[in-house]
């Protein structure tokens with residue numbers, strides 16, 4: 001469990017993270033989404049004790065990260081896959097991490113195997129790794145201490161399609177065993193696939209949070225009839241919201257069967273009736289962050 005309460009970070013007069021509160025639950029994969037500069041990395045760094053908050057708190061498993069005894073045993077962190085020592089081999093990187101964490105040395109081979117780095121690749125220096133290989137090594141390091149919580153900044157960045165699929169099943173498996181996963185990504189469709197819960201941030205503020213189902217469900221219908229004006233009046237009288245649909249006809253908060261009943265009672269013939277289309281995370285993302293994106297353009 002990660003609990004963030006009223007977390008704020010100011011750099012001079014600029015507020016990078018603005019009074020942010022959320023909970024990341026165990027047993028779930030939580031996606032942290034937002035446009036460039038939204039404040040994702042800053043918030044994650046504060047959760048891991050790397051950036052000091054101006055105000056508010058972030059706790060992991062009930063304690064500030066820095067107060068956890070041997071934190072890598074509890075929290076696996078991957079904030080910047082490029083930040084690994086370029087002159088060491090992958091195996092050396094993991095072996096050193098195992099010594100520091102106090103993990104059994106045989107975990108090194110287990111983790112290399114888990115993240116799909118071959119013995120030959122593990123023997124190469126990190127400076128010769130592709131971004132995807134660095135991500136795999138970063139994940140191996142994060143998992144080394146057998147943590148209950150994972151905090152991963154853009155972990156699928158640089159992974160090929162097979163790597164993305166592998167990461168998806170790894171994170172789902174981790175959450176299934178009761179682990180807590182927070183990951184940020186720009187890959188909206190990927191987030192839609194992998195996440196159970198979503199937190200959307202824009203301009204340093206949380207603009208939406210909830211389960212994927214809650215955030216992506218668009219209850220309602222699109223309807224056309226022989227008399228849309230009369231149908232709109234009848235629907236509104238029934239307590240439903242009605243707007244003009246961009247593609248013609250009406251969009252309403254009423255479910256198709258409710259539209260059918262209203263139309264029947266008002267003796268209006270329908271010419272088309274469909275469940276409202278769910279345009280997915282991409283549309284949600286652009287709608288929710290449009291205001292901050294416009295501000296950025298205007299600035």
Ligand SMILES: Nc1ncnc2c1ncn2[C@@H]1O[C@H](COP(=O)(O)OP(=O)(O)OP(=O)(O)O)[C@@H](O)[C@H]1O
Pocket residue numbers: 011016034035036037038039040041042043
């Ligand atoms: N040390 C710093 N000093 C001044 N401003 C900073 C500092 N660190 C981050 N910022 C600013 O805070 C804002 C949020 O940055 P952050 O890296 O958290 O965004 P992000 O959502 O992770 O973006 P991206 O997706 O591009 O990585 C940006 O405008 C950034 O320039």
